[in-house]
Amino acid sequence: MSDSFKALVARKDDSHSCDYETLTLDDLDVGDVTVSVDYSTLNFKDGLAITGAAPIAQRQPLILGIDYSGTVIESQHTGFNVGDRVVMNGYGASEYLHGGYAERARVSGDLLVKLPDSISNAQAMAIGTAGYTAMLSVMALQNNGPAPGDGPILVTGAAGGVGSVAISLLADLGYEVVASTGRMSEAEFLKSLGAADTLDRAGLSERGKPLQKEQWAGVVDCVGSHTLANAIAQTRYDGVVTACGLAQGADLPATVMPFILRNVRLQGVDSVQAPMARRLTAWSRLADELDMQKLEALSFDLPFSEVLSRAPDILAGKTRGRAVVDLSR
Ligand SMILES: NC(=O)c1ccc[n+]([C@@H]2O[C@H](COP(=O)([O-])OP(=O)(O)OC[C@H]3O[C@@H](n4cnc5c(N)ncnc54)[C@H](OP(=O)(O)O)[C@@H]3O)[C@@H](O)[C@H]2O)c1
Structure with a gap:
């Protein structure tokens, strides 16, 4: 050239x-x-x-x-x-x-x-910021959060980049993953990545009550707005919710009730200024843990x-x- x-x-x-x-x-x-x-x-x-x-x-x-x-x-x-x-x-x-x-x-x-040697240049971009953010979200969830077997993990924006990689990573770690999507036509694809179940995102998209039935041991949210507020309101006692995205909106129309009555923890996830040590851990874990066949499929x-x-x-x-x-x- x-x-x-x-x-x-x-x-x-x-x-x-x-x-x-x-x-x-x-x-x-x-x-x-x-x-x-x-x-x-x-x-x-x-x-x-x-x-x-x-x-x-x-x-x-x-x-x-x-x-x-x-x-x-x-x-x-x-x-x-x-x-x-x-x-x-x-x-x-x-x-x-x-x-x-x-x-x-x-x-x-x-x-x-x-x-890492095991990740090709093309695979690195199949992962990209979305996949690396999915790993940062998994790391945030695992930091004093739920262990596999503690209960289902909700992933929102499931058919998108962060969501689909997060499903693959969490399922392979042994978590029961429930994928929330607006594209129910992708349900089989999401199950092939490891989702145990899928749900229509419409149920999470509208304004909901501050405290709802406890369902999730953890949440990886890519969507923000009412979806994140409802996910927090449905999180079990001591559960952890990670928030990385704003695909629905940057607002958070929630109350403090799940935090003060259920000890729920909300953890932000930033990939852009993440310190180098955290990046190196994320890429090393991606090399070890991400199923490259699933990566190709997504x-x-x-x-x-x-x-x-x-x-x-x-x-x-x-x-x-x-x-x-x-x-x-
Ligand atoms: N914090 C960070 O450092 C960081 C890093 C990377 C990405 N992000 C953010 O994370 C989000 C996901 O990124 P991505 O690269 O995965 O994007 P993406 O591939 O476009 O995925 C976003 C997904 O969100 C869902 N969605 C879109 N519009 C929606 C709406 N109005 N209401 C509810 N759900 C909606 C869709 O999933 P379904 O079709 O399955 O419903 C869509 O596939 C974005 O907001 C992005 O800006 C943040």
């Missing part, structure tokens, strides 16, 4: 715009590691950034894409050598740092994770050239599982 490469770039003049552009290495950020990017992905947040539905990009012009995997082609960082395979998740990519929708990236090596190929046109789909909840974006196509 010559010095120039293709990138998906957001600009903001009078209004938000986003399109493919040809850039050169001089357009990249300052950093001590240069990466030849092989794969990226399409997360919910990428959908927001590409369409401009939320102000994700904090500078312009900006290469979008919150994730990438690739191979180091230049390094002045003591932790990385040419040829190392690396993954970048969040840490400001697509916000105030150039992101992964480009065939080249330059970044501080302090923000990169070396990929992922699909997406050429880089189609990312722009497919971005609205993920905001409309039409994307199943995880997109693997091949930068060469």
Whole structure:
């Protein structure tokens, strides 16, 4: 490849715009590691950034894409050598740092994770921020939370990226998983990932009572709003609820009753600024625990050239599982 490469770039003049552009290495950020990017992905947040539905990009012009995997082609960082395979998740990519929708990236090596041998560059993006957030959610749930056998774990936004990986991880750890989805047509798919049961998300989507019948030993919530409020209200005494998403809304129309009467714990999950030690644990556990056959079943190929046109789909909840974006196509 010559010095120039293709990138998906957001600009903001009078209004938000986003399109493919040809850039050169001089357009990249300052950093001590240069990466030849092989794969990226399409997360919910990428959908927001590409369409401009939320102000994700904090500078312009900006290469979008919150994730990438690739191979180091230049390094002045003591932790990385040419040829190392690396993954970048969040840490400001697509916000105030150039992101992964480009065939080249330059970044501080302090923000990169070396990929475990058993995870290929394509698999790293089938996992992506969504899968790594699913593992962070599982880790948060397991931190003084329910053990397998203590009762069912509810996963909301089940057919999405975080939800589907969370189901696979939790089921393989021995938890009984109940998957809440708006797409009951995906019930068999969710069961193939390990869900013991599925329920229609409509039952969780509307405003509910502050305390409801105790059902869940734990919850992995990707949806927020009334869904999260109802999930908290249905959580058993001493249960743990993790909250990572806002697919339904950023509001939380709940009361303190489940916290003060049932000792329920609400644990936030952030992937973007998660400290390096937690990231390394998450990626190492993904290498050991994620069933790669299930990962393949829940992922699909997406050429880089189609990312722009497919971005609205993920905001409309039409994307199943995880997109693997091949930068060469
Ligand atoms: N905290 C973090 O660091 C972090 C990291 C990654 C993602 N996130 C957030 O986590 C959420 C999930 O991310 P993702 O990448 O998995 O997105 P995704 O693939 O689009 O999945 C979101 C899922 O939520 C459900 N959903 C969508 N609209 C809904 C609505 N109006 N009401 C109820 N459910 C709805 C759908 O599942 P069903 O079709 O099965 O109902 C959809 O597949 C997003 O809000 C994302 O921003 C946060």
